[in-house]
Amino acid sequence: MMSCRLAAFSLASLLLVQGCASVGPAPGGLDIDTSITARSQGSRVRFIVLHYTVSESPRALDILSRGEVSSHYLVTDDEPPRVYRLVDEDRAAWHAGQSEWQGYTWLNRSSIGIEIVNRGPVGTAPDGTTRWQPYTPSQIRVVKALVRDIADRHGIAPENIVGHSDVAPLRKQDPGPLFPWRELARAGLGRWYDETVAQALRARFESQGLPDAAWVQQQLARLGYAVPRTGVADRETQAVLAAFQMHYRPSRHDGVFDAETAGVLAALVAATGGGGEAAAAGAW
Numbered sequence: 235m236m237s238c239r240l241a242a243f244s245l246a247s248l249l250l251v252q253g254c255a256s257v258g259p260a261p262g263g264l265d266i267d268t269s270i271t272a273r274s275q276g277s278r279v280r281f282i283v284l285h286y287t288v289s290e291s292p293r294a295l296d297i298l299s300r301g302e303v304s305s306h307y308l309v310t311d312d313e314p315p316r317v318y319r320l321v322d323e324d325r326a327a328w329h330a331g332q333s334e335w336q337g338y339t340w341l342n343r344s345s346i347g348i349e350i351v352n353r354g355p356v357g358t359a360p361d362g363t364t365r366w367q368p369y370t371p372s373q374i375r376v377v378k379a380l381v382r383d384i385a386d387r388h389g390i391a392p393e394n395i396v397g398h399s400d401v402a403p404l405r406k407q408d409p410g411p412l413f414p415w416r417e418l419a420r421a422g423l424g425r426w427y428d429e430t431v432a433q434a435l436r437a438r439f440e441s442q443g444l445p446d447a448a449w450v451q452q453q454l455a456r457l458g459y460a461v462p463r464t465g466v467a468d469r470e471t472q473a474v475l476a477a478f479q480m481h482y483r484p485s486r487h488d489g490v491f492d493a494e495t496a497g498v499l500a501a502l503v504a505a506t507g508g509g510g511e512a513a514a515a516g517a518w
Contacts, residue, residue, distance in 0.1 A: 277388040279323065280338065281345035282381055282395045283330050286352035286408040294351055305329040305347035307380060315351075315376045323384075333401040334460035336394065341401055346384050350377060354410055366412045374414060381423050393425040393458065393506065396481075400459065403477035404470060411484035427482070427502040436497030444496055447471060453503050454478060467491065 287294035291310040298304050298320055304327045308318040321327040329347030330340070338344055353367040381395060397413065398406040419426035439445075448465040454474055455461050461474045472489035479487035482498050 278344060279346055279384075279388040280390065280394055281335060281341055281401075282384055282390055283333075283341060283345045283347050283398055283401060284377070284381075284396070284409045284413065285329060285347065285349045285398045286354050286410055286413075287349050288352075288354050288408075290353075291351045294349065298349060303328050305349040307346070307348045309348065309350045309373055309376055309380065311351040311370060311373060313370070313372060315370075315373050317376060317380060321347075323388075330398065330401060332405070333398075335396060335401045336458040346388070348377065348380065350409060352409070354408060366410050368412050369414070374417065378418060378421055378423060381418065382421070385423065392419070392422065395424045396458075397477075399477040399480055403459065403474045407477075407480065411480045411487055415481050415484075425502070425506065427498060427505045429501075431504065432494075432497040432501035434497075435500050436493045439493040439496045444491060444493065447491075450475065450491055450496075450499070453499050456503055457499075457506065 285305065287298075287308070289297065291308075291312070295308060295318065298308055304321055306319065306321045306323055306327045306329075308320060310316045310318070323346060326342045327347045328342055329349070330342050330345055333339065333341040335341060350369065350373060352369055352373075355364045356367045357365045359365050384390065385392075385395065395418070397415075398408045399410075415424055416426060418424045446465070447467040448463075450467070451461050451463050451465070451471060454471075455463070457478075459474050459478065462468065462470050464471070475491060475495070476487050476489035478499065479489070479495055482502065483495055486494075
């Protein structure tokens, strides 16, 4: 009997301690009981947005910590790179501005921003094209590790790991055409397409002709881009197409719709929706 009373006393004491530990002061002087956690919940973070800084590390750190813009993380170009966390993940950083992806707007509220020290465009090549600063292998290794950690903790889908140019194509070009999206996607940190299917579809488009502007707009919208649905290859559509090319066909990103871009676009839509070449051709 004594052992039973002691056991009951111990259990009651444990419950009392646990109950006390779960109640604490809150703003307004309220006691909030946190002993019960709802099963139906998830992270507020849905997207990871990658940027380049344009400026060098000291200037970028000053701007992002003291200026009117910010990011959650900054990856420097030191060897090895240093990672600064400038904003807690449970708070909004001001990195995306006017933006849209998958129908979500003003992504500051629902994204983690990562700035990578990189100057972006650094001049003009002899052929008149823009020269871009490459990222260092060590930077990419660090970015991949950081993105993987964030994506795993918040349950972020591969298609929602994007560049600033993807979510704000009328204003932004970062992280630029030298950012290795294919490498990240191969590591499960982004979306990619079946390159064999894309090549086959390119040949088909070359022989049979290209789809019209309405088709292009429809497919870009299916992938998550904010694109006008005018049926006309207007300036806005060309800007969105250039952002798509910079991500998935960076060798040429002038916003001109050609057979190679059509093949990549159709293959990516097919990969997103399931199926192979036949599914991609069916979308056309």
